[in-house]
Amino acid sequence: MDNSNLQRLFTLFLFSLIAPSLAQQSFRPRALVVPVKKDASTLQYITQIKQRTPLVPENLVLDIGGQFLWVDCDNNYVSSTYRPARCGSAQCSLARSDSCGNCFSAPKPGCNNNTCGVTPDNTVTGTATSGELAQDVVSLQSTNGFNPIQNATVSRFLFSCAPTFLLQGLATGVSGMAGLGRTRIALPSQLASAFSFRRKFAVCLSSSNGVAFFGDGPYVLLPNVDASQLLTFTPLLINPVSTASAFSQGEPSAEYFIGVKSIKIDEKTVPLNTTLLSINSKGVGGTKISSVNPYTVLEDSIFKAVTEAFVKASSARNITRVASVAPFEVCFSRENVLATRLGAAVPTIELVLQNQKTVWRIFGANSMVSVSDDKVLCLGFVNGGENPRTSIVIGGYQLEDNLLQFDLATSRLGFSSLLYGSRTTCANFNFTSAA
Numbered sequence: 001m002d003n004s005n006l007q008r009l010f011t012l013f014l015f016s017l018i019a020p021s022l023a024q025q026s027f028r029p030r031a032l033v034v035p036v037k038k039d040a041s042t043l044q045y046i047t048q049i050k051q052r053t054p055l056v057p058e059n060l061v062l063d064i065g066g067q068f069l070w071v072d073c074d075n076n077y078v079s080s081t082y083r084p085a086r087c088g089s090a091q092c093s094l095a096r097s098d099s100c101g102n103c104f105s106a107p108k109p110g111c112n113n114n115t116c117g118v119t120p121d122n123t124v125t126g127t128a129t130s131g132e133l134a135q136d137v138v139s140l141q142s143t144n145g146f147n148p149i150q151n152a153t154v155s156r157f158l159f160s161c162a163p164t165f166l167l168q169g170l171a172t173g174v175s176g177m178a179g180l181g182r183t184r185i186a187l188p189s190q191l192a193s194a195f196s197f198r199r200k201f202a203v204c205l206s207s208s209n210g211v212a213f214f215g216d217g218p219y220v221l222l223p224n225v226d227a228s229q230l231l232t233f234t235p236l237l238i239n240p241v242s243t244a245s246a247f248s249q250g251e252p253s254a255e256y257f258i259g260v261k262s263i264k265i266d267e268k269t270v271p272l273n274t275t276l277l278s279i280n281s282k283g284v285g286g287t288k289i290s291s292v293n294p295y296t297v298l299e300d301s302i303f304k305a306v307t308e309a310f311v312k313a314s315s316a317r318n319i320t321r322v323a324s325v326a327p328f329e330v331c332f333s334r335e336n337v338l339a340t341r342l343g344a345a346v347p348t349i350e351l352v353l354q355n356q357k358t359v360w361r362i363f364g365a366n367s368m369v370s371v372s373d374d375k376v377l378c379l380g381f382v383n384g385g386e387n388p389r390t391s392i393v394i395g396g397y398q399l400e401d402n403l404l405q406f407d408l409a410t411s412r413l414g415f416s417s418l419l420y421g422s423r424t425t426c427a428n429f430n431f432t433s434a435a
């Protein structure tokens with residue numbers, strides 16, 4: 001073998017050693033995509049990501065305003081790449097944790113010495129506990145906006161361990177919650193910084209199989225509708241006081257609030273105590289978006305005013321009220337209710353935002369819930385009682401088949417309105433890989 005051949009062989013050998021790691025590092029996805037299925041019995045929205053080494057798929061309740069990813073580590077969490085976050089580390093400060101803990105049994109995921117702790121929160125039941133902050137590998141599918149493409153891996157993704165009891169109240173088969181809130185360690189910020197893409201994400205909930213994206217659009221739904229082009233924008237507001245089940249003083253809320261200024265029903269303004277619509281210095285009032293509330297929840301006086309106006313506007317359309325069906329109060333006979341492309345032809349509910357032209361319209365498909373073998377339609381809003389923490393909580397049913405894009409850098413929300421108007425739905429992302 002002469003010298004040049006030897007060199008070639010050596011170069012080839014080097015290349016084969018380096019190539020796999022180079023390929024991994026040079027792959028910079030523009031966006032990531034995850035499925036979001038609705039659980040029929042709990043009405044929770046469930047996503048799936050892979051975590052650990054070797055990778056294990058984990059079903060997680062999607063919480064748009066949740067603080068971070070938390071996972072049950074007590075039940076079979078086995079991973080060669082699990083690393084607890086050491087007290088005083090950069091990871092602990094990113095998570096705003098200044099607590100430091102020891103563990104008095106044999107070390108394992110969730111139980112290590114000299115580790116900082118955070119407060120994983122089951123926002124469905126309002127239960128929080130303490131949990132070890134840790135890092136491990138996570139893997140998600142990347143996307144070109146049309147299909148999933150390659151899988152993308154983050155080697156040191158921060159999350160919290162939680163004890164098994166924190167899963168109580170969550171859907172069967174779930175091992176934690178995926179928080180998409182405004183913190184530095186929620187999924188949107190960590191994924192954006194891992195792959196250097198814009199701090200934007202989008203959620204498209206469905207009664208069946210929806211989708212969520214991390215990163216910017218296009219967000220293409222069959223038949224070739226780019227939902228990122230359908231957005232109207234409104235500022236996201238910061239609630240200065242945490243809305244978590246347990247928190248330390250001075251911590252702002254991780255949830256996403258918007259500024260509803262008034263509510264109209266069939267173009268008539270509903271008389272409301274507008275003080276309730278803004279967030280006061282104690283963090284009370286205002287309007288937030290929640291994927292853990294199955295239906296929109298209204299403060300008692302707002303609920304009464306809105307339902308009264310809705311009943312009146314329905315009767316003007318010859319729609320007959322019938323007995324309530326729990327958890328709903330206002331129900332109608334389906335007779336005399338026409339079906340349209342946007343759902344049942346009932347009064348339109350409008351949430352008027354920063355000006356009279358910026359309006360979130362709620363049509364029949366998002367306002368009416370079919371009950372009693374489809375003979376009865378109920379207004380899918382529930383009464384939140386007097387003095388709730390937040391006056392209006394826009395819940396999952398009202399979000400379905402609307403694309404919402406959250407832009408953390410510019411603090412604004414883009415909303416598409418009901419996608420049926422653009423002849424598509426949130427169940428229409430093509431999950432067939434185009435790898």
Ligand SMILES: *[C@@H]1O[C@H](CO)[C@@H](O)[C@H](O)[C@H]1NC(C)=O
Nearest residue numbers: 102103104106107112113114
């Ligand atoms: C962890 O710290 C506790 C309390 O200081 C100690 O009793 C225990 O032996 C330590 N465990 C390990 C594995 O170092």
Ligand SMILES: *[C@@H]1O[C@H](CO)[C@@H](O)[C@H](O)[C@H]1NC(C)=O
Nearest residue numbers: 049050057139140141150151
């Ligand atoms: C990528 O992830 C998807 C979904 O988790 C999985 O079905 C597929 O096998 C993975 N592909 C590779 C090459 O690992």
Ligand SMILES: *[C@@H]1O[C@H](CO)[C@@H](O)[C@H](O)[C@H]1NC(C)=O
Nearest residue numbers: 272273274275276285301387
């Ligand atoms: C409006 O709501 C605020 C906040 O709950 C309350 O203090 C005030 O008394 C209410 N005003 C009226 C007219 O009910």
Ligand SMILES: *[C@@H]1O[C@H](CO)[C@@H](O)[C@H](O)[C@H]1NC(C)=O
Nearest residue numbers: 314315316317318319320336
């Ligand atoms: C409502 O019903 C009454 C009686 O059936 C009818 O006369 C009237 O035209 C209807 N109004 C509308 C708006 O459909």
Ligand SMILES: *[C@@H]1O[C@H](CO)[C@@H](O)[C@H](O)[C@H]1NC(C)=O
Nearest residue numbers: 146147222430431432433434
């Ligand atoms: C979904 O994407 C796959 C891969 O690109 C493609 O072959 C298939 O035709 C698409 N499905 C539809 C319904 O367009």
